[in-house]
Amino acid sequence: MNALVQPPRIQAVYSQWVSRSLGELNAIYLARMLAAQAAGHSVLSGRLGLDEISFQNLLNHYFPTARFPVSAADPAPVAQLDEQEAIARLLLSYRAGKEESEVWIANIIAAGCAGAEHLWYDLGLWSRDDLQALIRQNFPELVRKNHLNMKWKKFLYRQLCLETGVTLCRSPSCEACSDYEECFGPE
Structure with missing residues (x-):
């Protein structure tokens, strides 16, 4: 899938973030998330769903020359929902084990799961390929x-359902499910 064409404002903010990065792969996608969030096109808080210390550490790691953005003053949720914590734990059980940033990425993705749209869209990414x-980089x-x-x-x-033994799916296997296209079809 090709990336969606981004509005000029998002493209401009993205370019500013990328120019402040060290060019790492995660920085590209985090810059897209930060740009989308600044333009109001994300379900994530100003800190991408992270607490203040984690967010500042993320900025220092990926964008060492950046100033703390005004939008980052938005508070992160006081407490994550149990399911967000479970999703973060699930992601971390598959982490690459290369960097501490995998913990931040897991928590950002878990926060994005609270949105109602496709996960990539709710995160502020430009396509499912992003x-x-x-995920390939970190998990x-x-x-x-x-x-x-x-x-x-x-x-x-x-x-999560498979781990807990609780399944909300109506079929015993995906291939036999009447909602197969909902889970596997094009976006």
């Missing part, structure tokens, strides 16, 4: 586990 690359075994290419939010919730 989300795929972000590569999870990408291998999603070998049927299920939509990410549905896949994460399905994994």
